[in-house]
Amino acid sequence: MLMRDEDMWRAVQRRDAAADHAFVYGVSSTGVYCRPSCPARRARREHVRFFADPAAAAAAGLRPCRRCRPLERWQDDPEIAQLLALCRFVDLHADPLPDGGALAARAGLDAFRLNRLFRRYLTITPGDYLERERVRRIKRALRTSASVTDAIYDAGLGSSRGLYERAPRALGMTPRQYRSGGAGLTISWAIGATPLGPVCIGATDRGICYLQFGEDRDGLLAQLAAEYPRAQLAPMAPTAQPAFDAWMAALNAHLEGRVPSPDLPLDLRGTAFQVRVWNYLRSIPSGAVVSYGEAATALDMPRAVRAVASACARNRVAVLVPCHRVIRGDGDLGGYRWGLPRKRALIDAERRIAAARKRAR
Ligand SMILES: [Zn+2]
Incomplete structure (x- = not known):
């Protein structure tokens, strides 16, 4: 049956199911094709094209409509x-x-x-x-x-x-x-001692999602609970103790200026943007520092300096995601969530390692 465009348009306007097998129509503004009786909101005439069958509509690059499922009429x-x-x-x-x-x-x-x-x-x-x-x-x-x-x-x-x-x-x-939200997430935590004070490490079954400095055990646990209000927090199981001891040994070797960057399993949880920034931070060599502006440029977002700075500030995994390697453009240390003396100490320790390596070469 050959229908004229105006007849087909009339059938579409009437949502005429009798015409469902006669043709389909495509809507250029949405990229889908429909059967005439489609219950979706009517398209504007200038966006509508008629096709003899689904194959012809698909050949024009249109996808079948989810709502009226035109293929099922054929x-x-x-x-x-x-x-x-x-x-x-x-x-x-x-x-x-x-x-x-x-x-x-x-x-x-x-x-x-x-x-x-x-x-x-x-x-x-x-x-x-x-x-x-x-x-x-x-x-x-x-x-x-x-x-x-x-x-x-x-x-x-x-x-x-x-x-x-x-x-x-x-x-x-x-x-x-x-x-x-964080419901359903299980984080096991443990507390250890470092040259920069006590730390709490939190881990999921995928890796470390949390590492923060604090003053004492109660304070550390309160911080962890504030970061993951809906997660299930549990002390690390005794079976995980050897792994935790190894993490602490690697962390302390770094903080004491003996190794450049500890390579521990991470489970970074944040927005796609934050995770991108955090992964970039991990690519800054130990001993080097960059400005927030340089970081934004390296991330291909030269105008997003403030967003980059705020992603650095939202870092939950101190040291391992080295947000301390980003400072202000004027050389000022900028902020640090765990206190500027710690930031200074981290930068200094990494510079010593880098200098020692240079001398050894
Ligand atoms: Zn449709």
Whole structure:
């Protein structure tokens, strides 16, 4: 059946389900294509184009609308029926998600044909489709699971690496933030002595998330609780004591000016921006200092000096994330969360190490 544009536009305006099988329409402002009866808000006429079928709309770069699911109106097309069956197969196999090979085997297609099938109607490859499905599951699991660790398994990811590798790009923030708050996080803590005073170290099962100086045990624990008000805090188990002793030995060797930078496992928790700044700080060589302006330039954000400074100030892992290596442009030490004398001492100790190394060379 050949319809004229004006008739098709009239069918769209009436949300005429009788026309659902006759054509689809694409909306250039949203990049999706719909069936005529789509309940979504009507698009402006100048943004609408008509296509004979979903393949033609996809060829123009449009994706099928989530709301009206136009493909489902074309199920009697054997290719579309096959594609939808594959999508349902993915839907039903939460854990683990099938890979492209499993989809191809299921459909009895080779990789090339499978690729073409997905591109033809969805504009994306099977790999893209699976990745989006994974991200969708991560988001859903993070919203409903008791903890990030639960979410990993609920999303069928199998390992925390999978989640943390995908999360920043997919969510625009870390999984923790997405879950809004620290509930469900377990941090084990221990207190040790250093030349710069007592420290409290807090760690998750992924690494050190907290290292702060303080005056005494009560003060240190109060600080930790203030940083992670909703986390579960527990003294480090005796079985973790050897690891903690090794961390303390590495930290003290550094603070006493014997080794440049301790390389301990970290679990940095903050916004994507903060984590980026903190990782940059770790790249500043021991013994060197940079200004906040230089740091912002090195991060490719020369105008974000204040944001960089505030990310430095929000650092929760003293020494290991060396925010003490950033000072003010005029040479003034700037601020330091754990007191300027400590900042001075850290910089001096690192300079001594750097100087000794130079002499040894
Ligand atoms: Zn629609």
